[in-house]
Amino acid sequence: MSILTLDIGATAVKYGLFDPNGILFKQGDFPTQAQNGAHSLFVRLTAWIQNLPETISAIGVSTCGQVDPSTGNIMYATDNLPGYTGMQVRSYLEETFSVPVAVENDANAAAIGEAYFGSARGMPDFLCITYGTGIGGAIISDNSIYRGKNGSAGEFGHIITHAGGLPCTCGGKGCYETYASVNALCRRVRAVTGQTLSSHEIMMRIQEDSIANALKDWVYEVAIGLSSLIHALNPYCIILGGGIMENPRLLHLLRKETLELVMPNFRGTLIFGAALGNQAALYGMFHFLRDSVTKGDP
Ligand SMILES: [Zn+2]
Numbered sequence: 001m002s003i004l005t006l007d008i009g010a011t012a013v014k015y016g017l018f019d020p021n022g023i024l025f026k027q028g029d030f031p032t033q034a035q036n037g038a039h040s041l042f043v044r045l046t047a048w049i050q051n052l053p054e055t056i057s058a059i060g061v062s063t064c065g066q067v068d069p070s071t072g073n074i075m076y077a078t079d080n081l082p083g084y085t086g087m088q089v090r091s092y093l094e095e096t097f098s099v100p101v102a103v104e105n106d107a108n109a110a111a112i113g114e115a116y117f118g119s120a121r122g123m124p125d126f127l128c129i130t131y132g133t134g135i136g137g138a139i140i141s142d143n144s145i146y147r148g149k150n151g152s153a154g155e156f157g158h159i160i161t162h163a164g165g166l167p168c169t170c171g172g173k174g175c176y177e178t179y180a181s182v183n184a185l186c187r188r189v190r191a192v193t194g195q196t197l198s199s200h201e202i203m204m205r206i207q208e209d210s211i212a213n214a215l216k217d218w219v220y221e222v223a224i225g226l227s228s229l230i231h232a233l234n235p236y237c238i239i240l241g242g243g244i245m246e247n248p249r250l251l252h253l254l255r256k257e258t259l260e261l262v263m264p265n266f267r268g269t270l271i272f273g274a275a276l277g278n279q280a281a282l283y284g285m286f287h288f289l290r291d292s293v294t295k296g297d298p
Pocket of ligand 1: 157158168169170171172173175
């Protein structure tokens with residue numbers, strides 16, 4: 001018996017098969033083909049699951065978009081995956097495969113993965129923040145996801161750090177992600193070098209003064225947001241995710257800059273890189289199903 005976990009993004013669907021002991025024994029990904037819409041994706045997904053040689057005992061879906069975890073419905077998704085808003089993911093998969101199904105927002109799933117299998121083990125209160133095209137986040141409070149009124153808590157990317165600043169995709173101005181996402185770093189580097197570099201290329205060329213200065217300014221932008229979150233929530237630790245945060249030198253710079261910005265009694269806050277990388281959400285979904293199967297209440 002295997003637990004199938006999926007992580008649905010606008011670009012790719014990652015999958016992982018776990019045995020009941022939590023060993024991830026098979027993994028991979030395939031393109032979402034988002035332009036064909038959510039319905040088409042689930043038709044392909046259904047055929048793919050039916051063709052798996054393993055016997056599936058439960059399915060966990062981590063997904064982009066806002067999820068109602070009590071129903072497993074997609075409350076809202078952008079047009080990056082057309083037709084996804086309103087889709088009843090849990091009931092569809094339960095009816096099709098007759099197994100327990102859990103559905104969770106990808107940022108929350110990744111945070112739970114880090115909580116039980118990664119960098120945040122043993123931490124009852126922490127934040128998980130992922131830096132990429134935008135900035136995603138999750139709040140874990142007393143070992144559980146803090147959801148807020150609409151289930152949308154953790155939108156750290158849209159905290160305003162520059163009043164009246166640059167326009168953001170959300171319609172606001174001066175949002176944190178406009179200044180502190182990896183896209184914002186690439187934009188800064190492009191402005192001083194005239195070159196479009198990936199975050200990996202930027203970190204490889206850190207010896208160049210112009211790039212080092214752009215990175216320094218970006219680190220300050222990231223740290224401003226982190227220091228505000230530390231003051232507001234006083235977490236045990238902050239887990240930083242996204243490929244760029246795998247760089248130990250960058251983590252050191254961020255830790256130093258952030259802890260200089262907070263009041264002395266907050267300087268014990270731990271700041272770590274995510275341990276599970278892009279598998280964190282798969283591990284998080286395994287955790288949810290392990291619990292729900294044990295309790296008999298998916
Ligand atoms: Zn915004």
